[in-house]
Structure formats: C-alpha cells, structure tokens
Amino acid sequence: MIHLHKVSKSFSHFQVIKSASLTIDKGEIYGIIGASGAGKSTLLRLMNLLETPDEGQVEVNGQDLTKLNSKKLRQARQSIGMIFQHFNLVANKTVYDNVAIPLELAKVPRQERRNRVVECLQFVGLESLLDKFPAELSGGQKQRVAIARALANHPQVLLCDEPTSSLDPNTTAEILGVLENVNKSLGVTIVIVSHEMEVIKSICNRVTVMANGEIYDTVSIEPEGIKQLSKRPNWFIEQLIKDGEKSHA
Amino acid sequence: MPEILVQYQAEIWTAIIETFVMVGVSIVAAVLIGLPVGTLLFLCRKGKILENPFVFSVLNLLVNTIRSFPFLLLVVFLIPFTRLIIGTAIGTAVATVPLSIIAIAHYSRLVEQSLLDVPKGVMEAAISMGASVKDIIFKFLFVEARSGLVLGLTTSIISFISYSTIMGVVGGGGIGDFAIRYGYQQFKTDLMIYMIVIMVILVQLIQFTGTTVSRIIDKR
Numbered sequence A: 001m002i003h004l005h006k007v008s009k010s011f012s013h014f015q016v017i018k019s020a021s022l023t024i025d026k027g028e029i030y031g032i033i034g035a036s037g038a039g040k041s042t043l044l045r046l047m048n049l050l051e052t053p054d055e056g057q058v059e060v061n062g063q064d065l066t067k068l069n070s071k072k073l074r075q076a077r078q079s080i081g082m083i084f085q086h087f088n089l090v091a092n093k094t095v096y097d098n099v100a101i102p103l104e105l106a107k108v109p110r111q112e113r114r115n116r117v118v119e120c121l122q123f124v125g126l127e128s129l130l131d132k133f134p135a136e137l138s139g140g141q142k143q144r145v146a147i148a149r150a151l152a153n154h155p156q157v158l159l160c161d162e163p164t165s166s167l168d169p170n171t172t173a174e175i176l177g178v179l180e181n182v183n184k185s186l187g188v189t190i191v192i193v194s195h196e197m198e199v200i201k202s203i204c205n206r207v208t209v210m211a212n213g214e215i216y217d218t219v220s221i222e223p224e225g226i227k228q229l230s231k232r233p234n235w236f237i238e239q240l241i242k243d244g245e246k247s248h249a
Numbered sequence B: 001m002p003e004i005l006v007q008y009q010a011e012i013w014t015a016i017i018e019t020f021v022m023v024g025v026s027i028v029a030a031v032l033i034g035l036p037v038g039t040l041l042f043l044c045r046k047g048k049i050l051e052n053p054f055v056f057s058v059l060n061l062l063v064n065t066i067r068s069f070p071f072l073l074l075v076v077f078l079i080p081f082t083r084l085i086i087g088t089a090i091g092t093a094v095a096t097v098p099l100s101i102i103a104i105a106h107y108s109r110l111v112e113q114s115l116l117d118v119p120k121g122v123m124e125a126a127i128s129m130g131a132s133v134k135d136i137i138f139k140f141l142f143v144e145a146r147s148g149l150v151l152g153l154t155t156s157i158i159s160f161i162s163y164s165t166i167m168g169v170v171g172g173g174g175i176g177d178f179a180i181r182y183g184y185q186q187f188k189t190d191l192m193i194y195m196i197v198i199m200v201i202l203v204q205l206i207q208f209t210g211t212t213v214s215r216i217i218d219k220r
C-alpha cells in the first residue's frame, strides 16, 4: 500500500531522513516510534509529499507520488487522509462544514455531500454536534471531527501524526478505539507516529523504530488491545494507591 | 441646528459627498487590488505555497516605498500620472488616484499580517487534503483570517478618511478641505469644530461597525 524507497530529506544542509526504505501492507496498523527529533514526523509527511524527498521514491496505492504533476498529486492526496496532534480544524467552520471540505474539494454534489458528512460524523459518534464550532469541543471531540474529515473521501490510507499526544489517557483510549474501528470496519491502512509506547503497543501490528533519521529496526507485534481506563473517581484513587499504603490526607 | 450650519448646508453636503466618494473609491481599490496583493505577498513568502523570492521582493519593495512617502508628496509626485489617466489634474476624481494607490499599499500590508496569523497546521491540513491554491485561499485562508481582514479594513478606512482631508491640494474637496478653507482660512472656528465633530462621529461609527462585525464572525 505504501512503499518508501531510499528516501532522503534535508532541511538546510541537515539530513533529517537518511535513505530510508519501508513497506506498509494493505490493512495494517503500522507504528513509527523513536526519540524526539528522530525524524518520525518527517518520514510520515513524506508519505503524502507534505515534505518532498530530495531523493528516492514514495509509492502509495501503486502510484509514485514523486512523479505526479500537481493536479494528479492533489487527486492522490484526496485518498490519503491525515490527522494531526493539534487537530488542525478550520476554527471558523462548524463541525459539519469541516467534514464537508474534502467533499467540496473532490466536487461531490451537494446532496451526496450531506449524506456523507452525516455518515462520517455518525461513525465517530458526533452526529449530534454538527452545528458546533471547534472551540466548543473537547480535545477528544476535535480529534474525532478530524478523523471524520479525513475519512470523508473514502481514503485508502490514514496517516496519524501523534494523534493522541495532547489528550488525556481516557480520551487517548477513545481515539485509539475509533482508529481501530476505522481499520477493522472500513479496511483503511493506518500509519501512526507516536512517542508513546503504550499507544503503539495497543493497536499496531508492525512497528518501525527510528533513530537519527534512519530506520533502526522493524518488528511485528501482537497488538495488546486498548487499555480501558475508568472515569470513576475511585478508579483514580485506586491507581494512586495501588503500590502503596492508603493514607488519606 | 446652529445657524452657521444652515447657512453652509449646501457646501457641507457637497463636502461630505466628496469625502464619501474619495473614501469609497479607496475602499473599492483596497478590496479589489489590495486584498489580492496582500494575499500574494503572503503566499510568496519563504516556506509558503507559492514561495517566490522575486515576486515577494518586488511587491514588498513597492508597498514599502509607497507607504514611506509622506502622503502630500505622493499626491504631488503622482500628478503627471494622474493627469495621464484622468485627463486633468484637478478635482475629486483626480484625488481618488493617489488615494487608491496608498489604499492598496496600506491594506495589502494588513492583509498579509492577518494571513500570517492563520495557524500553520490549518495550511498543512489543507494541503494534505489535496486543496488547490484557489481552494486554500478561499476555503481556508480567508475563512480563518476573516475577522483580522475586517479589522484591518476598518483601520485602513479610517486612515483613508485621514488621507482624504488633505486632498484640497488637487482640488479634491471633502470635509477636511472644507474645514480648512472656511473654518481656518476664513476664521470661522465654530464651523471648523463642527467639521471635526462630523469626522469624529464618522470614525467612531466605522470603528464600532468594524469591531462588531469582526467579533460576530470570529468563532475561534
């Protein structure tokens, strides 16, 4: 589904990605992990040419993106969804209008658009919030809108750059649940960049470890499943005193 | 109504209309040309989607040069050019030429600044969705920056009113020119003060409208 062949990328003479190659198969949930500055985000951004490689090929869905003209590249990007750490919703558009953008870009007729927007919002469980603006939503809800927006055009691939890194553990679990559902019920190939080991271990079936702009190793793992946390106040107490004596202040 | 205002009623109305024509043409120029120029300035910057050091430098230099002219000198300097396009060097129509030029330079800079406030992440999301340059401008940039664009235009309009007051030098007329010719030069101080009051009310109204509109359309 995604094939990077010896891609390199430099920012002002500093080589951030050094001749990296990797293959991601259809239907995988693929993790990329590594220290800060290792080049994880850059590697991910090469997969939809948000960064253009200095060398090498980027093949997605059987197309070499580096060989496409700008119109073809824009079309190819419409079937590569992407979500971000800070959601990147259009703050002056409602939830509905945010999810409708990719459909407008793809020139989907208005009537079909409406159905598809509602369908996507139902998928992420937000159909009741379609008139709200992003500022009125919680972080988890914003990321759900971002996922709905990324799914609108039936993408083959969903790229996720630190999708849960600004969310609390409960919301992280919720979002991971949504991503897993996107993969299982829609068959979308997912690539997740994260520095959180828990996140990667819970849903990925293959993981690449990056270090200093190089692919250090890639391992296959059995996803552990998403840890369900509880919202009960007593759950927090239990976690706090799990390893120690209970001593109320 | 004070007697002096009644006495000069006709002249005052003419002056107000002249001011509205001069400022109105400036606004049209600012929106039709300043907005695209400011957008281009933004898009041609380093790291932006139309990155182009040559176009950026040329526009940037042009805008800076126009804005660094003392306005009175710009008006005089432009007289030959104005004569060329209007066919005469005196009158309200003549005054609209230098006013429009400063309006374009003024507003384009404020447009550029408003667009710089749009979060980088929103632009990235737009590109990742496969948006064209036109879509990025109209479906993302202008939507996210709209309250800044309105506030900037408000600031610009108030500057245009101020610039329009000196257009007496090319026979442009207007409230400012009337205040000087009748109020100052003919020692009718009360008349001058009334004119100043009209300008203050005008500016207050514009600022109030601009602030209100920008607040209503800001959902961030």
Ligand SMILES: Nc1ncnc2c1ncn2[C@@H]1O[C@H](COP(=O)(O)OP(=O)(O)OP(=O)(O)O)[C@@H](O)[C@H]1O
Pocket: A011, A012, A016, A034, A035, A036, A037, A038, A039, A040, A041, A042, A043, A195
């Ligand atoms: N647009 C850019 N211009 C210059 N340098 C950049 C740019 N983007 C990334 N870099 C540099 O490239 C290196 C790798 O960045 P990248 O964002 O890919 O790392 P990362 O592994 O995602 O780190 P983090 O976990 O902190 O997000 C860093 O040293 C960073 O400073």
Ligand SMILES: [Mg+2]
Pocket: A040, A041, A042, A162
């Ligand atoms: Mg990163």
